[in-house]
Amino acid sequence: MKYNVYLRENVIKHQFASTDRSRVELAARLLRLAGVGAEVKKVGGRDVWYVEATTDMLATGHKELRDAVRRVVEEAPEKGWVDEKKARRWLEKLKKGRLLKERWPKYEVRLVEGALEVSFSSTNSDEIEHEARRFRDMDLVEGRHFTVRMFEGGRKGYVSILREGLAYAAWLSIHGFDEQQKPVAEFVSYILERAEKEGKEVYEKAKEIVEKGRAKGSLRLADVRGLMWKWKTGGT
Incomplete structure (x- = not known):
């Protein structure tokens, strides 16, 4: 299953969308298995569903997911997607989220x-x-x-x-x-x-x-x- 990663102005978004709700439900379950609490939502009045996880949610996920997101963020400045300062801030947040997850989840x-x-x-x-x-x-x-x-x-x-x-x-x-x-x-x-x-x-x-x-x-x-x-x- 292929997720899209979007680097917005102030947030990372890890998203999967489809007109097939069952596939989106599966994508949400996979995210939950990776340690990220995510819910299926509908796009307005359209027959399109999506599930997404933002920076803070991704930071509390399992190592494999965090590593995949980290690689995207590390490559982003070289490809001109974001500046280095923003990339460093996101990487630090991913790191802090990992440490938080080891002690307490986000209350x-x-x-x-x-x-x-x-x-x-x-x-x-x-x-x-x-x-x-x-x-x-x-x-x-x-x-x-x-x-x-x-x-x-x-x-x-x-x-x-x-x-x-x-x-x-x-x-x-x-x-x-x-x-x-x-x-x-x-x-x-x-x-x-x-x-x-x-x-x-x-x-x-x-x-x-x-x-x-x-x-x-x-x-x-x-x-x-x-x-x-x-x-x-x-x-x-």
Whole structure:
């Protein structure tokens, strides 16, 4: 199956289009197998369907896909398609995306009616379950600290971190047991980085929740176990 790669002004587009929807569905499945969450869309009122992945999506894909895109970008300045500065920026983004994928997938951090929303969505149920399992391993409780929804038929599912979950993760990053602290601290730091990229208001809200979570205080081991139980069960 042949995809087209377009080097637009500010973005790389990896695209497949056809009047045969089944072929486009197959192209989307192949992209998902390569680690890229992509959906089939229709071109206006025409009987043409397409699937595409842009720079950030491609950066989180598997090595074979990233390498193929990287080769196109590396050749682009020589062929006069883009200037070297833009090509270097895209190559750096592909590299950063790879490093991000090795730690955490791309979480969306935003404000919805003033409330912080932190979530990861994917059409791949295995990816959703993987994230949920990581939170369980951190001692977060489903329903109390995070929620999970998975759908069939290619629809996106998601795992969402609740306000209480982010606050508890922040507390664990400081006061948790040794084996807990590193992965939880990495997650909290990552969410703050994502929030900062979304703007001052989003960052301030995330920072407020994290600081309140950390401020629960340092306690004796027996008290820590008791407080952890209250965090998990919602006790007061």
